Amino acid sequence: MKTRKIKDHIYWMGSVDWDSRLFDSLIPLPDGTSYNAYLIEGSQKTVLLDTVDPPMAGEFMAQLEGVPRIDYIVSHHAEQDHSGTLLQVLEKYPGARLITTPKARGMLIDLLNIPEEAFISVKDGETLSLGDKTLTFIHTPWVHWPETMVTYLEEDKILFSCDFFGSHIASADLFVTDEGRVFEAAKRYFAEIMMPFRSVIKKNLEKLAACEIEMIAPGHGQLYPRPAFIVDAYRDWTLGAPRNTVVLPHVSMHASTQRMVDHLIGALVDKGVRVEPFNLAVTDIGKLAMALVDAATIVVGTPTVLAGPHPYAAYAAFLANALRPNTKFLSVIGSYGWGGKTVEALAGMIPNLKVDVIDPVLCKGVPSEEAFNALDALAAAIARKHKENGFT
Known part of the structure; x- marks a missing residue:
């Protein structure tokens, strides 16, 4: 030029x-x-x-x-x-x-x-x-x-x-x-x-x-x-205030966590909450960062790997902690095989985020009807908190 x-x-x-x-x-x-x-x-x-x-x-x-x-x-x-x-x-x-x-x-x-x-x-x-x-x-x-x-x-x-x-x-x-x-x-x-x-x-x-x-x-x-x-x-x-949006970074190994993610997306949409899901195995991290600018809530979807979150989910938590979005609420969903401390590990990775943690939904193996009901309750809780705070 x-x-x-x-x-x-x-x-x-x-x-x-x-x-x-x-x-x-x-x-x-x-x-x-x-x-x-x-x-x-x-x-x-x-x-x-x-x-x-x-x-x-x-x-x-x-x-x-x-x-x-x-x-x-x-x-x-x-x-x-x-x-x-x-x-x-x-x-x-x-x-x-x-x-x-x-x-x-x-x-x-x-x-x-x-x-x-x-x-x-x-x-x-x-x-x-x-x-x-x-x-x-x-x-x-x-x-x-x-x-x-x-x-x-x-x-x-x-x-x-x-x-x-x-x-x-x-x-x-x-x-x-x-x-x-x-x-x-x-x-x-x-x-x-x-x-x-x-x-x-x-x-x-x-x-x-x-x-x-x-x-x-x-x-x-x-x-x-x-x-x-x-x-x-x-x-x-x-x-600006956060928007009535959930950002849902997720990864699944054997489809169980993916089934939970899909169910939560539908439940949130039914409650009038906008959802932006990001499959961490293939996503553009820049797109995820952009979505965090406006999100009122982050829900991380992850299987448990060696007693902790999947490395991709850990990276998403690290990214959110570094970028410090104005997010107000956080939760975790996912499947595990024999146990671990996924929620505790992720919570410890986001000290910069001033968020209220909504009860996570974790299930052993393939999600049951009980797990899907818990996801419906999570969606309802998120929608209620967004409405109470005037997020539109």
């Missing part, structure tokens, strides 16, 4: 990664991603905002060939997908100064061995004049690392948000044109990366409310010419 004009003297740079399907050896990328950097030419000074992931450095440095001078480089976030090409840019522009938060300064020295004399540390709310353009630096800690910040371009009312409001999506369109597609990608991104920091993101949204924003330019994905689209979505994901 070549450099692309956003507005007069403001340009997108970076790389669209069409082919990657895994980020950080962890996060699925069904739609690829992009690594966005931005160049702003003021009447007196020129600034580069962020760089790209090291494997994309060749394309990025080629884009810089026509840029005679850079006075400042802003690093919003020390993670290498945004900072990984900083040393090459500093080598090309030895007079440039690197602007970061104080915490990012130390992290970039540790991660990339950038010399200390290259840095300018900025305070929250500090401004920088480029002549006819003014940048305001706003600290946004824990979005999603402790050192992060965003930059607001006052005259053009553009927020350069790095990972905040990002989406892993590869597209030839510079701006969002299909909000439905981007909404799903942005929600997946929020669920996998931002949801653990839901409480501090609320505070950062409040800080940004003071800015008159007409465009958001994130570090991944397309630019938002209608900022309310993504800002309102973030407000809902961080401030």
